[in-house]
Amino acid sequence: MPRWTRRDLVKAAVATSAAVIGNRTLPAEATPSSSPTHQASQPAAPPTIDNTLRENLLMDFGWRFHLGNACDPVKDFNFGKTAIIGTFAKSGDSGGATGSHFDDSAWSQINLPHDWAVDLPFVLDNTLVWTGGKPLGRAYPETSIGWYRKPFAIPASDLGKRIRIRFDGIRRNAQVFINGQYLGQDPSGYAPYEYDVTDFINYGGDNVLCLRVDATLSEGWFYEGAGIYRHVWLTKTAPVHIASWGNYVQSSLRSGITGPASLRITSEIENATGQPADCTVHASILDPNGEIVATVRSKSATIAAAANSIVEMQATVTHPELWSIETPHLYRLVATVLLNGKPVDQDSTTFGIRTTRFDKDEGFFMNDKPVKIKGTCNHQDHAGVGAALPDRLQYYRVELLKGMGANAYRTSHNAPTPELLDACDRLGMLVMDETREFSSSPQALEELESMVKRDRNHPSIILWSIANEEPQQGTERGARMGRSMMEALNRLDTTRPVTAAMNHSWGKGISGVVDVQGFNYNLPDIDAFHKSFPDQPTVGSETASTVSTRGIYANDPKRGYVAAYDTEKPRWAETAEDWWKFYDQREWLSGGFVWTGFDYRGEPTPYHLPCISSHFGLMDTCGFPKDNYFYYHTWWRTEPALHLFPHWNWSGKEGQLIEVWCYSNQQSVELFLNGKSLGSQTVEKNGHLVWKVNYAPGTIEARASSNGKVTLVEKRETTGPAAKIQLQPDRTKISADGEDVSVINVTITDAQGRIVPLADNKVTFTLTGEGKIIGVGNGDPSSYEADHATARSAFNGLCMCIVQASKTAGPITIQASSSNLESSNVTIESAAATPRPKI
Known part of the structure; x- marks a missing residue:
């Protein structure tokens, strides 16, 4: 995250008007000192995006990787071995693999996102099964440290610009170096971190970015992965520029959902020079079709030397197209900074225009219409790739959930990758955005505040969540912590309410702090709370937790499988039918979030070994639906539905x-x-x-x-024996950008083309053309087969592979074969595309 102090954050906090949430009013903040606005009648900056003013470069390609060692410095590339001179004694001389001249030619060549844990062998140890059976932790020093190095060049012409590097997510505890210079240590596995590296760059020469990532300690009780599993970005700006996540757009409708929309635009301007800077911000608003519908400029603002300041503007969209689940219309703000009348920086952000509220009696409303929240909770891993999901998989997963009838997504239990929120914005999926750590420590508040600044323009987000089933949730200490978190959050955004996912002590502790009471399970206690606290809006922050295994219809502890009828649940949980009937009958309950949309690695319940994945999902780890998926599909969608099970073999x-x-x-x-x-x-x-x-x-x-x-x-x-392989890609046309993927779903059928529900044939994939196979899976919660492979056994008739395009356009043909089965092939067209700028 940007290296702000808490004082900096308070100083730069965005002013917002009072907002009513349910029956509660959040306090307004102080108005920024800079002059607010000139309306669109004033001359405006050119609205077109000028890529010469700011460069955002993706740093995902061309990395080197090698495992280190947490205990043996020799096996850790001699990092910290020298006793005479300390590792951090002299600037730029940290030793080991951190320096520019270290020879990493023997290291593996990789691209990001990258999760090294998914490649580790399974270790059948009860101490590891809860986190997915991979050897990470203090007992496994030889596989818990990962080193990354990335060479890159910066031209001499960039001297005088500000250069920043941002990591969207590293799992976990990363020490970061550039050209041997130590930059800092990032403990969180989920928060974004940013470094200004301007002073350390070799301009007109080569540079090396190096990270030592330590996944020894965990944050979750589920599989988290290990490594640089989200994107890395390098940004070049002028010294006077819009700060990271510095643009913020708040919208309000003047007269119901048909009236004009008022936009309050704030831009945080950073002056990284030694002199005061007089600047103006020009803003253009582009509608969902890319047409300019409003322009505005601020009054001149003086930004003190080496300081940040907020510039505020007001604009109007006369005929707004509202963002909703059904019509996720997105607008774009393009903000340009002018210094002495000359454009020096430009940044853009998407946003939506909509209204939301949680009502104590009638539940959740969007654009003045009641909407029952039909949500799922989800962790961030997927079959074949672990925690390192290509962006397209985020969209794929949201599409599957929407196809089921879900309209909401809880980011359990951590700040998500930005691309997930982009997918929810574009596809129309509501979001409960949850921070990882319930705490008011400086570190935890910094992580919370960075999440809010980064995410607050996403129209999909309707709730912030500050806690999940915390030991202090019902105590006065917990209430104090919650108040501090609320204060920090509300300095940056008051347009959304705050909740906490509580599994006991409702009415105590943080119940009196948050705006919307969150319930995890415990149906009998919900009516009692509502009777005692009728003025507080409510939501099911975590519900159901039915367990099942796809295609299995009798409990099998030996193999770790659970019957797929809606009958099996842990002691704290409810069946799908029980919780949904309860919530659907109570208008004042806003709806809820099922645990979970997808199976995930780790947390196997009710069985431990041989399981290494959960059974909670409505879909398995590949996204193949279980029978409970169809319960929700039947009752959450409106079209006629019919689903019959089990199979008949x-x-x-x-x-x-x-x-x-x-x-x-x-x-x-x-x-x-x-x-x-x-x-x-x-x-x-x-x-x-x-x-x-x-x-x-x-x-x-x-x-x-x-x-x-x-x-x-x-x-x-009743089918015949397995005879054929059928392939079904989710898309037959993808972009040749080195990132895009197609998910190839595989079905084992009999001679008549009917799925063989017990088939377990091993399928081998062969790829020719401009792409590669990046992962395989089958959804079996007790499978120890490799994810990064070219073969996978079917599980109850299904398996899948994920194909990624290269940077060269051309056909990609995948052939699937298996002993004694008729093979099949499919061709994916990889079309030329304009790639994201990379370095």
Whole structure:
């Protein structure tokens, strides 16, 4: 994160007007000292984006990587070995692999994002299973340290500019060096960090960025990965420039949702010179089609030497297109800094125009319409890649959730990568943005404040969360900590309420501090809280926690599998049906967030070994739906729905009772076995239907009806043996930028093309053309197969591979083959694209 002091943050805090959230009013802050605004009638700066004023360069390519050692300095490239002169005794001479002349030619060549933990072997140790079974920690010094080096050149013409490097996320505790010069240490695995490296650059020559990343200690109780798993950026600006995350747009509608929108624009200007600077900020507002709909400029502001100051402007959008779940319209602010009448810096940010509120009696409203929050909680890892997700996978995951009917996403339990929020903005997904550490320590407040400054322009965010199931949540000490966190947060944003995910002590501790009461589970206590505290809005910050394994219909502790009926849950949890019926019946409950949308590595429940992944997801780690996915699909969407399960391959169980479930939102469903009716049942809202069926090979068929007419039919058939491989890419056209990906889903079918629900054939992938396979998976929570590989066994008929484009356009052909199966291939077109500027 930018190296601000707490005093700097208070000094630079953005002023905001009072906001009513539920029934609570948040205090207004002091007005900035700089002159506020000139309206659009004044001359404005050119609205076009001028890339010569500021360069944002992606630093993801061309890195070298090697494991170090937490205990043995020789195996840690002699870092800290010298006893005569301390590691940090002399500036620019930290030793080990930190210097410019260190020979890293034997190190692995990698690109970012990178998670070295996903490549480590599984260690079947009960001390590791909770975090995914990878050897990270004090007992594993040889695999808990990672070294990264990145060479780059800066031209001599950049002398006089300010050069900054930002890390969006490093897991964890990174010591950062440039050209042998120690820059600092970043303890958080989730917060962004930024360094001004202007003084340390070799202008007109080569430079080396070096990091020693220490993943020995964890922050979570789940798989977190290890390494530089988010983007790294290098930014070049003039000495007088807009500070990092310095643009902030607040919108309000003057007369309901059809009236003009008033925009309050603030830009934080940094003067990195030794003299006062008189500057003006010109702002242009571009609508979702890229057309200019407003321009405005500030009055002249004097920025003191080596100081930051806020410049404020007001603008109006006459006919705003509102951001919503259904129509996620995005505007763009382009702000240009003029010094002595000459443009010197320009930065842009997207934002949305919408209204939100949490009401104590009627729940959540967006644009004055009631919206029930139908959310999921999620960690940040995915099959094949661990925690190092390419940007496209963020969109893929949000698309899958929206397809299910979800409209909200909780970032559990940490600040997310910015690209996830971009995906939620563009696809129409509400967000509860959660900080990692519940604390008012300087470090924790710095992380909270950086999250808020970075994320506050995203229209998708409707809630900030400051805590999750904390031991101090119900204490007076916790309340004091919460107040300090609220004060820090509200200095930077008062347009959204704050919540905390609490699993006990409601009405105590931080309950009296936050704006919206968050409930984790415990349905019987929610009505009592509402009766005692009727004026506080409420939300289900974490709900359900049903456990299931895709395609499994009987508990199997030996293999670590859990039946996929909506019946299995830990002692603290609820079934999908129980929690949703409860929340749906209470208008004052704003809705809730299911634990979880996707399975994730670590935290296996109810079984430990052999499991190395959770069972909580509505989808597995690949994104393949489980049956509970279809419960929500049925009741969270509005179109007619019908889902029948289990499969109908039960050889050896002829004549035995099989429990057959059905989800449908039609009036009734009739079930047939091999053409014979087993009876019709009336559908209960938010419920399910069950038949006990004596197994006989053939076909079970469900026919859903409304108003006396059959509306939907679904079958499950006894299949033949595995015979073919079918490939289904999520996209057949991607960009040749070295980053874009396509997810290839693999189905094992019989000769008639029906999925074989028990198939476990090992599938080998061969790629030709302009791309590479970056990961494989199958969603099996007890699988120890490698993620970075070219083969994967199917799990209950499914597996997948992720293909990434190179920087050269051309076709990418993937062939999938397996012994005794008909192979298949698919071609992805990798088209020429304008890549992001890189260094």
